[in-house]
Amino acid sequence: MKYxxxxxxxxxxxxxxxQLDGVMSCNCSMCQRKGALMWFVPRDALSLQTPEEKLATYTFNKHVIQHRFCPDCGIHPYGEGSDRQGNRMAAVNVRCLDDVAIESLAVKHVDGRSF
Known part of the structure; x- marks a missing residue:
């Protein structure tokens, strides 16, 4: 399905x-503050509809994830990185998706503070 x-x-x-089957809720210092619910997809499954120059990037800790955000309103719609096999991935904040019933999604809690 396309969102x-x-x-x-x-x-x-x-x-x-x-296929949006579930999301991850992480308690790392960044996700905890954002309140993000993340859906991981191959990076090629995400296509920008606006120029990349309109995005800003923030990294922290090991600097392996590019947390992408709007410099005007401050919202973080997704992040970019690689999985353990080296595949490019996107972590989409489902709270930024249109027409998604968030309360119906299965939420997996991850202890990101221990990473």
Missing amino acids: SGSCHCGNVKFEVEG
């Missing part, structure tokens, strides 16, 4: 395709 998403002000728009 559309954006930041709050709409300056960052994207589409992502895949």
Whole structure:
């Protein structure tokens, strides 16, 4: 299924395709503050509908994940990185997707503070 998403002000728009079966809730210092619910997909499944220049990037800790956000409204719609096999991945914040019943999704809790 294809989903559309954006930041709050709409300056960052994207589409992502895949089967949204569940999400991850992480308690690391970043996710805890954002309140993000993340859905992991291959990076190629996410396509930006706006120029990449409209995004800002934040990294922390080991600097392996690029937390992408809108510099105007501050919303973090997704992050980019690689899985343990080296495959490019996107971590989509499902709270930024249109027409998704978040309360119906299975949530896996991850102790990101221990990483």
